[in-house]
Amino acid sequence: MAKPKKAPRPKAETPKGFRDYFGAEVAERDAMLAKIAEVYRRYGFDALESSAVETLEALGKYLPDVDRPHAGVFAWQEDDEAWMALRYDLTAPLARVYAQHRNDLPTPYRRYAMGPVWRNEKPGPGRFRQFYQCDADTVGTASVAADAEICAMLADTLEAVGIPRGDYIVRINNRKVLNGVLEQLHLTDETQKADVLRTIDKYDKVGETGVRELLGKGRLDASGAYIDGVGLTEAQAAPIIAFLTSGKRHADMAAHGVQRMDGKRGEVYARHRTPELSEAINRNVLEELRRVVGGSAVGVEGVDELDQIADLLAAQGYGPDRIVIDPSVVRGLGYYTGPVFEAELTFEITDEKGRPRQFGSVAGGGRYDDLVKRFTGQEVPATGISIGVDRLLAALHAKGRTEAQAQGPVLITVMDRDRMADYQAMAAELRDRDIRAEVYLGNPKNFGNQLKYADRRACPLAIIEGSDENNRGVVLVKDLGLGKRLAAEIASNEEWKEQPAQQEVPRADLGDFVAAFLDRTAG
């Protein structure tokens, strides 16, 4: 083979904004995704894995950051001049897949997908350019029962992965309601409309005063930069603020109710609430929305849809302790046309500055009735949800709900490098019993290094067989976790003596001994 030409050494660095996942991180995510897939499948959704690469035209331009080249995607030009790009979400590819294969797919088509997506954005702390999404969508039905189902499934999914009821809330709004409000304001400029929606979306971050300023002339943000406002008059802004804060108050009551009143958690509230009270909360929000949209036909349609969704969910026992109507939900993506959803984790974590704050959003979605139409020209209604996998994993970490660190392998140490075959045979024996085992393959000269390696790998046991042991037909089994376990249990000296860290076992009994030991310590 031709030798590579002498070149300066490449940097051993993950590209900026990308990261690697090691051992337990991969296993934890796989375990979580498997649980999510199980719920999705139980609801009748089928798996789909589309290609990571799409033509740029198929992806379309729907990312919030519309001003950047290629709308924030990683793109390149093929030899035949065609532009290709990495998918930035799993929804745009679904629209392409459905349009392409619609004659072979069932209608409605319920599909789930999980995998990495890529965004060509400025990386920041905790902000990566490759991240996992886990989506479920129903394509080919305009029924709001599909939206309600997605929201119920989202609640079930969060509980399945380990977020207990009371620690999350699914919020629902409807773009049609928002459009109805805008219609009432007689806004005609599309850009201004979009700006108003973006501003409403910031309510959670900047609060009532912030939104009021951003709807008007503008606002000095925390970093000292001046953010231009949308330019509405006070009179125009007032109904938006009223709509946001009044509806929001009820939504908050549903999510955190008693927490706000007596300082306790939403769970307590949830336990004491009656179905009638729950019902009343969503009813109140709907009434207020109906008042705000006034005579706007699209607004009324939106409220009616939310009404049906609330009914369907209530009938299945998903009350406002889990799923609530919330007028401040917008969702950034441009393709939503009807109901929009967001799942928020309501428990507190401590931020980098030591202040308590709510964990926040881990999933979002909504109805997008025009996305497939781009390809086919025919209306194909669709709705779905996308879970931010990395954020949800971080939440499980924060709650201590991820599975315990996977155990390392049993380590067969190498005392005599000419007897590698014997050591390999030991490892094979253990593996035949489904025990994780390996022979030390580093330089065996320094035995201390072998034990250091075992420690780094979190090995439960080390097996030692030198020539003396070999002659006597025994092996030494060293319990590497004992010290840690004893410290944890604050055991007495007597117990320590009864459990020697190293034990001689007949070679023939090695498999039985190790299997019994691992069974015992696993319990």
Place this chain on the structure above:
Amino acid sequence: MAKPKKAPRPKAETPKGFRDYFGAEVAERDAMLAKIAEVYRRYGFDALESSAVETLEALGKYLPDVDRPHAGVFAWQEDDEAWMALRYDLTAPLARVYAQHRNDLPTPYRRYAMGPVWRNEKPGPGRFRQFYQCDADTVGTASVAADAEICAMLADTLEAVGIPRGDYIVRINNRKVLNGVLEQLHLTDETQKADVLRTIDKYDKVGETGVRELLGKGRLDASGAYIDGVGLTEAQAAPIIAFLTSGKRHADMAAHGVQRMDGKRGEVYARHRTPELSEAINRNVLEELRRVVGGSAVGVEGVDELDQIADLLAAQGYGPDRIVIDPSVVRGLGYYTGPVFEAELTFEITDEKGRPRQFGSVAGGGRYDDLVKRFTGQEVPATGISIGVDRLLAALHAKGRTEAQAQGPVLITVMDRDRMADYQAMAAELRDRDIRAEVYLGNPKNFGNQLKYADRRACPLAIIEGSDENNRGVVLVKDLGLGKRLAAEIASNEEWKEQPAQQEVPRADLGDFVAAFLDRTAG
């Protein structure tokens, strides 16, 4: 939100050379990868998932197709001028990860990785530009015990996913042996050496005559194109041919022995062989190799390594019926420095023209001691294997070894669209029992369409509750698989009558009835 500007409709097409995976395809691959990961983990390997994107310089240029721009990768230039690319395999990224994190990783570092890789090659039938690999590598040890372990693990893996012993063979060679042979020929030109290796690699495809022509002046290939030869003299080519064919003969004997002699399968041979016979086969190959490399130091070193590997494997019971020394193995990638491996499936399939042929290679790998050095300047020996996931899946399909098609959900049909909430409650009841269930969400007007949908989804049961049933507190349960099952069992008319396809069940018993039914039919 701003409306997208009117543009010509995008084509709903998977980009050329890419494909989508649906339902059972995704589930089958996941199941296979889970089995592979289990074997890898049992051998002590830990998961790693590196980013799909790397800097172009970190990836290096190791693809066989060195003449194409960017060496066959998908690459693009960032705003800061840096070139980024999609990984073309999982080995180059591992070298980068190890170099970057070596102080935090155990040494030796055993890792496995599974995921898509991308190659910017001309797509063809069955030749995709995105495909899955599943790798295991040991970094940081020069011990051939690591190579032997990888080969043993590869054999275990193939059996774990469902390729029975006798239907596969792991072939091992050593680049050092090949270099020794080249040294004996006094070739000095690196390009010519690489060309000779590439030609040896074609032995399986073009046979002895083909290799002889390609080593000499050239050859008219099947398509009528003239392929230029390496330009060796007859005298130079002769030892290569001798080496290839003599060693190859023994290797074939080990893999297919009796098959070639009496027309039966390798399995039969494997059953009748004695350990001594197995042993003798690898011994004979090693002796011939030793003769061919003559006085070449590197060649002798290579044969010695193969000798040790054969010993280690024999001691663990991996004889030449599973793992065999085979001088014709080269492996295309440029970074291999020592032992190289290949797993071949030896059973016959029927090709597109109806002719029987061996399935061929599903995995390859080897030792690459210089790959990490590119980054660190320090030698870091490493060895590993890569399984071609899609090819292995295709093999399992060919053998009928993939799991049965996943069952569709129980379908709750919609007789009365005002009672969606009741139907949803039925679905929720079934899901609570871990039963896959969904409410029909298409237009419910035409009941025939609902049953067509159920058929397309392979639903086992349809639940029907119209107003009459509702008034009487019952539901109809329609057994959708019965017709198919009866046809399969050639049941008599009497039995048909005893097993009506539709049954009335009290609404309160729905869950129990469906659960019992699915338990029964799953058996």
